Amino acid sequence: MTIRVVLVDDQEMIRMGFRMVLDSRLEIEIVGEASDGDAVLDVLGQHEADVVLMDVRMPRMSGIEATRLISDLPSPPKVLILTTFDLDEYAYAALRAGASGFLLKDAPLEEIASAIGHVHAGDAVVAPTTTRRLLEHFTRPEPRRGDAHAEPRRGDAHAEPRTPGFEELTPREHEVLRHVARGLSNAEIARELVLTEGTVKVHVGHVLAKLGLRDRVQAVVLAYETGLIQPGDR
CATH class of the missing domain: 1.10.10.10 (Winged helix-like DNA-binding domain superfamily/Winged helix DNA-binding domain)
Structure with a gap:
């Protein structure tokens, strides 16, 4: 089964690089490209896709907002966020907007292809160490000074889950x-x-x-x- 992929990145050289390496994989077909988040829906309207490789930082519409728009489609493709990492807070926000995971732009070909396959199958798409690094960075509670009676914060040892279910x-x-x-x-x-x-x-x-x-x-x-x-x- 061929996995149909759309590339979204404002840097043409990066899109060319991904197309070159991913087109060499028999199980992956690049069916479309977009140079900014605001063009994603038009591309998806022209090409059926299973996975969208989405850059985070783009000049007109960020990958976060584009991911949110894709998630609102009736039968949306999976979104895999591309990040240069250096702990990119936008990647975390994109996960909350509906992305299925993220990977590094400089990841090895095998890792990228594997991540695309996992996303397409509905499985986890990031290595455990990478997941922990990202989440540990962005869920680390801020210290409070002079507030000894403060209620437990998100991530505190005694905080109780408050989500119904x-x-x-x-x-x-x-x-x-x-x-x-x-x-x-x-x-x-x-x-x-x-x-x-x-x-x-x-x-x-x-x-x-x-x-x-x-x-x-x-x-x-x-x-x-x-x-x-x-x-x-x-």
């Missing part, structure tokens, strides 16, 4: 969600909990359904934002 999770599903938030794959969670990978997949599906989440990336963001897991938890 958490109470519906079984103890095992809570455990699986914590491991997902750490960036572990289904296979890694299976080894940690001494379960089969298929059983873990079922638990993950139940977690997503009960919490009304689209994919694992949203589960990771939610777990950090509600304080279910803290930056640095292992």
Whole structure:
């Protein structure tokens, strides 16, 4: 099965580079390009796509807003954010806008192709270490001075999740969600909990359904934002 990909980046040389390396893969076909976020919907109207590789910083419309527009389509393609990293806060915002993950622009070809395949399959798309680095940076609570009686902040040890649906999770599903938030794959969670990978997949599906989440990336963001897991938890 060929994965149809649209490239979105304001730098022509970067688009050319991605097209050159990805077109060499039998399982990937570049079906369209856009030089800015404001042109994405027009391109998608002309070409059916499975995955959009989306730059974050563009002059007319950011990848965040473009991702939000794509997510509102009736049958949207998956969005994979491109970032130069150096901890790019816009990449995190794009995940919240509906992107399914992110990767580095200078990642090896095998990693890029693998990420596209994972996104297309609806799986996690970022390496566990990268997930933790990004989320630990952007969910680290700001220190408060002279406020000894302040209520727990997001990420505090005693903060309780406040999102409707958490109470519906079984103890095992809570455990699986914590491991997902750490960036572990289904296979890694299976080894940690001494379960089969298929059983873990079922638990993950139940977690997503009960919490009304689209994919694992949203589960990771939610777990950090509600304080279910803290930056640095292992």
